[in-house]
Amino acid sequence: MMMALACFLQAADARLSLSPVDLIIIILYFVLVLGLGVYLRSFTKTGEEFFMAGREMTAWIAGLSFISANLGSLEMMGYAAATYQYGILVGHAYWIGAIPAILFLGLVMLPFYYICQTHSVPGYLKLRYGEGARSLSAISFAAMTILMSGINMYAMAIIMKVILGWNIHVSIWISSLTVALYVMAGGLRSAIFNEVLQFFLIWIGCLVVPVVGLIETGGWSGMIHRIQANFPGQNFTHMWSTTGAFTNNPMGVHWTGIVFGWGLAISFGYWTTDFLVVQRVMAAKDVRSAKLGTVIGAFFKMMVPLIVILPGLLALAVLPFHLVPESQGAQPNVHTYNEALPLMLARYCGPGLLGLGVTALVAGFMSGMAGNVTAFTTVWTYDIYKPFIRKEAADSHYVSMGRWCSLFGVFVSIGTAYLVMNFSSIIVYAQVIFVFFIVPMFGTVILGMLWKRTTPAAGFWGLLAGILTSLVLWLWVKFDPSALKYVAFSDQAKDMAENLYRAMWSLLSNVFVTVVVSLFTKPKPEHELKGLVYGMTELPSDGNFPIFQRPITWAAAVAVGFVVLNVLFW
Amino acid sequence: MEKHIVPVWFFIGVLLAIYGVLILGSGIYEVFVPLNRKLAMGHLHIGIWWGAGMLLFGLVYVIRFRPNRKNKNM
Numbered sequence: 001m002m003m004a005l006a007c008f009l010q011a012a013d014a015r016l017s018l019s020p021v022d023l024i025i026i027i028l029y030f031v032l033v034l035g036l037g038v039y040l041r042s043f044t045k046t047g048e049e050f051f052m053a054g055r056e057m058t059a060w061i062a063g064l065s066f067i068s069a070n071l072g073s074l075e076m077m078g079y080a081a082a083t084y085q086y087g088i089l090v091g092h093a094y095w096i097g098a099i100p101a102i103l104f105l106g107l108v109m110l111p112f113y114y115i116c117q118t119h120s121v122p123g124y125l126k127l128r129y130g131e132g133a134r135s136l137s138a139i140s141f142a143a144m145t146i147l148m149s150g151i152n153m154y155a156m157a158i159i160m161k162v163i164l165g166w167n168i169h170v171s172i173w174i175s176s177l178t179v180a181l182y183v184m185a186g187g188l189r190s191a192i193f194n195e196v197l198q199f200f201l202i203w204i205g206c207l208v209v210p211v212v213g214l215i216e217t218g219g220w221s222g223m224i225h226r227i228q229a230n231f232p233g234q235n236f237t238h239m240w241s242t243t244g245a246f247t248n249n250p251m252g253v254h255w256t257g258i259v260f261g262w263g264l265a266i267s268f269g270y271w272t273t274d275f276l277v278v279q280r281v282m283a284a285k286d287v288r289s290a291k292l293g294t295v296i297g298a299f300f301k302m303m304v305p306l307i308v309i310l311p312g313l314l315a316l317a318v319l320p321f322h323l324v325p326e327s328q329g330a331q332p333n334v335h336t337y338n339e340a341l342p343l344m345l346a347r348y349c350g351p352g353l354l355g356l357g358v359t360a361l362v363a364g365f366m367s368g369m370a371g372n373v374t375a376f377t378t379v380w381t382y383d384i385y386k387p388f389i390r391k392e393a394a395d396s397h398y399v400s401m402g403r404w405c406s407l408f409g410v411f412v413s414i415g416t417a418y419l420v421m422n423f424s425s426i427i428v429y430a431q432v433i434f435v436f437f438i439v440p441m442f443g444t445v446i447l448g449m450l451w452k453r454t455t456p457a458a459g460f461w462g463l464l465a466g467i468l469t470s471l472v473l474w475l476w477v478k479f480d481p482s483a484l485k486y487v488a489f490s491d492q493a494k495d496m497a498e499n500l501y502r503a504m505w506s507l508l509s510n511v512f513v514t515v516v517v518s519l520f521t522k523p524k525p526e527h528e529l530k531g532l533v534y535g536m537t538e539l540p541s542d543g544n545f546p547i548f549q550r551p552i553t554w555a556a557a558v559a560v561g562f563v564v565l566n567v568l569f570w
Numbered sequence: 571m572e573k574h575i576v577p578v579w580f581f582i583g584v585l586l587a588i589y590g591v592l593i594l595g596s597g598i599y600e601v602f603v604p605l606n607r608k609l610a611m612g613h614l615h616i617g618i619w620w621g622a623g624m625l626l627f628g629l630v631y632v633i634r635f636r637p638n639r640k641n642k643n644m
Contacts, residue, residue, distance in 0.1 A: 021596050032585055193578045200582050212611050347610045352596030353617050
């Protein structure tokens with residue numbers, strides 16, 4: 001039966017063959033995730049249990065799930081590919097592009113999300129600004145989530161098709177329906193439990209490559225020596241020293257784009273307002289666990305380059321051929337950037353370990369997809385369906401809507417997977433979408449949290465201005481490439497660098513419009529801002545806990561690690 | 571009587587222990603029956619070490635978080 005399944009899945013031109021033990025490992029994984037969903041169904045009856053996992057997760061579960069939902073196959077494969085293309089510069093996505101924002105979320109913003117007891121980030125905007133801002137953010141978030149889910153699916157399909165020769169349709173449908181079934185059964189609780197499981201599989205499965213790779217190259221310095229021999233004259237291994245000019249690095253980016261575009265606009269937009277990740281820590285059992293969970297997530301995020309950036313660098317060092325962009329990949333014996341991580345897995349992993357590596361990639365896909373599905377389901381049910389379609393209904397009705405919406409979201413995601421075709425690297429496409437929808441959200445949310453003068457009208461118009469700025473700039477460069485020198489300050493800027501600067505403009509226009517409109521319109525009365533705005537909200541203190549149980553202590557430790565890593569790889 | 575959820579760590583332990591046995595077994599098999607494709611650094615027999623590590627890790631989790639044990643962690 002196992003061999004029959006293998007024949008069914010694998011085409012004759014597969015670059016790698018899975019052994020029976022690999023297939024057993026993959027099948028066991030599917031059995032366990034489905035079993036967990038079925039098991040947790042009996043614990044998931046109410047809306048609070050289905051959409052918010054009963055708000056009873058410990059800090060560790062919330063934190064690991066928080067980071068796992070972000071570790072989609074897009075993340076794993078896309079960043080290894082981007083590292084091969086741009087070098088260690090891509091690692092900024094994990095350090096300056098994540099750590100400050102995650103710590104800011106945990107220490108500053110999360111208490112507001114948690115205390116107001118909303119179900120979602122658009123739900124916070126409803127409480128703070130009213131229906132206009134909520135509707136705009138909910139609809140744009142739902143659209144983005146479905147698109148991102150499609151990208152994740154596309155990423156997985158490439159792995160399965162190119163490396164394993166699997167039938168694309170079979171692998172997409174089996175994995176997607178598995179996610180739909182376990183989310184339908186156990187809601188967010190099931191998604192979170194599976195994400196913690198997937199976290200372990202992703203790490204254990206992907207760590208093989210850096211460990212064996214560094215042994216093969218003779219350590220970090222040996223790896224750098226080999227990269228320099230393979231790509232003379234190119235600098236792939238410095239994070240900051242090559243960013244003084246646009247032409248000094250493979251990404252064509254200046255440090256201002258990295259700091260203000262990536263480190264501020266994209267990073268804070270994604271990590272503090274993307275409900276996909278924020279939902280996980282909002283499910284924690286109390287504010288301190290939510291904050292601590294976020295800090296735990298920040299620590300592991302800082303470590304992710306070990307399993308995605310390092311394999312990309314090792315591919316530059318040890319692969320006996322050069323990888324090419326997707327657009328040149330349709331020739332025999334030519335491998336593309338997106339194959340960097342799977343090729344490295346194939347290089348070092350025999351039977352059993354290869355199955356584990358493939359399971360890690362499938363787990364990455366499923367954790368990312370479950371994140372999208374649960375966030376989409378909650379936003380659809382609470383921020384679109386409930387206010388606009390059926391205002392008054394029993395709790396069980398909304399739970400039922402959530403279950404069916406999970407299945408619907410998966411079907412729509414499958415439909416969008418084929419839209420992802422026109423960009424040189426998957427990750428670039430992801431950033432285009434982020435910049436459209438996520439970046440302006442940060443300005444709107446943070447001004448609402450920290451400045452009580454921000455008005456409901458400003459919340460709506462600021463958000464719209466940010467989205468439109470991003471869209472217009474993207475269209476401008478698309479139809480007139482010479483506009484790049486205005487948008488990204490250089491006509492040498494590559495796709496990823498352009499995204500960073502567009503994010504910066506989007507955030508600036510969002511903040512500018514929000515402030516100006518606020519000054520000319522009427523703010524909400526102060527009694528309506530309690531629990532929503534700094535200075536009007538009683539925030540619980542962690543001061544009565546021992547120092548090693550306080551989130552601020554561990555956040556400081558992560559911040560020190562962040563600085564040290566940046567200096568080490570300067 | 572209130573039903574308690576079995577800790578997720580227990581399920582993780584079970585899966586890793588089973589995977590450990592499978593990967594360790596495969597690694598040992600490879601020592602006696604070499605693969606028909608050449609692996610880089612194959613002489614390290616990484617499967618044996620990785621499988622043994624996973625088995626150990628999984629067993630620790632299974633014992634530490636077994637369902638009949640009083641546990642506050644989910």
